[in-house]
Structure formats: C-alpha cells, structure tokens
Amino acid sequence: MSQDPTLCGFVNLLLIPYLYNRSYFEKHEILPIGELEHGAPGLVSDYEKIFKVKGVTACAGMLKLLGLHKRLANKRPCPCGSGRRLGRCHNFVLNPLRRMASRSEFRHHLRILLSQGGALNRW
Numbered sequence: 001m002s003q004d005p006t007l008c009g010f011v012n013l014l015l016i017p018y019l020y021n022r023s024y025f026e027k028h029e030i031l032p033i034g035e036l037e038h039g040a041p042g043l044v045s046d047y048e049k050i051f052k053v054k055g056v057t058a059c060a061g062m063l064k065l066l067g068l069h070k071r072l073a074n075k076r077p078c079p080c081g082s083g084r085r086l087g088r089c090h091n092f093v094l095n096p097l098r099r100m101a102s103r104s105e106f107r108h109h110l111r112i113l114l115s116q117g118g119a120l121n122r123w
C-alpha cells in the first residue's frame with residue numbers, strides 16, 4: 001500500500017486480487033493466489049520479507065528495535081545475528097519503516113508475536 005496509498009491503490013492492489021481469489025474459489029474450490037497466514041504466523045511471514053531475516057526471534061528483535069528511538073536502536077546488536085550493531089547492519093532496512101508506522105504500532109505487533117508464542121513453535 002505504501003507504493004500507492006489511495007483508494008484506487010487499495011482497490012487495485014488488495015480488493016481486486018482478493019475478490020478474484022474468492023470468486024475463483026467459489027467456482028473451482030481452490031485458491032489460485034493462495035491464502036496468507038493469519039495472526040502471529042502471518043506477521044512473522046510478512047516481517048521476514050520486510051526485514052530480510054529468518055525466524056520469529058529475529059523478527060521480534062527487529063520489532064523491539066523499531067519500538068525504540070532510532071539513535072538508541074542503532075547502538076544495539078542487530079537481531080539478524082551478524083554480530084554488528086544495527087547502525088552498521090540492517091538500519092538501511094529498518095529506518096525507512098519508521099516513516100510508515102509509529103513506535104507504538106511496532107511495539108503492538110511485538111506484543112502480538114509474544115502473546116501468541118505457542119502458535120509459533122514451528123518456527
């Protein structure tokens with residue numbers, strides 16, 4: 001949605017593919033586009049792509065750093081496991097995200113991940 005945050009963007013990027021997927025399912029009983037995961041597994045799946053990391057631990061670590069002020073977060077170890085500080089590693093991935101959501105929203109997603117930890121045992 002960040003590429004086209006308009007009503008037309010919503011319709012073209014999300015609504016039309018969703019309606020196509022559902023109407024195809026009604027006729028053929030298979031989802032041609034597939035279905036995204038929901039809840040904590042869906043968040044991890046999305047955040048793995050966004051953060052360019054693997055696993056719930058790395059995703060939770062990235063969300064935790066996004067919940068902090070940038071200057072403070074950049075001094076912390078990067079959750080990707082590189083051994084470098086965030087400011088010398090994934091900061092180029094995380095910092096643009098700070099313009100798209102507030103620190104409290106990232107902390108909210110972190111709480112969802114942590115509260116549904118039992119559902120993430122497969123990670």
Ligand SMILES: [Zn+2]
Binds near residue numbers: 079080089090
């Ligand atoms: Zn990193």
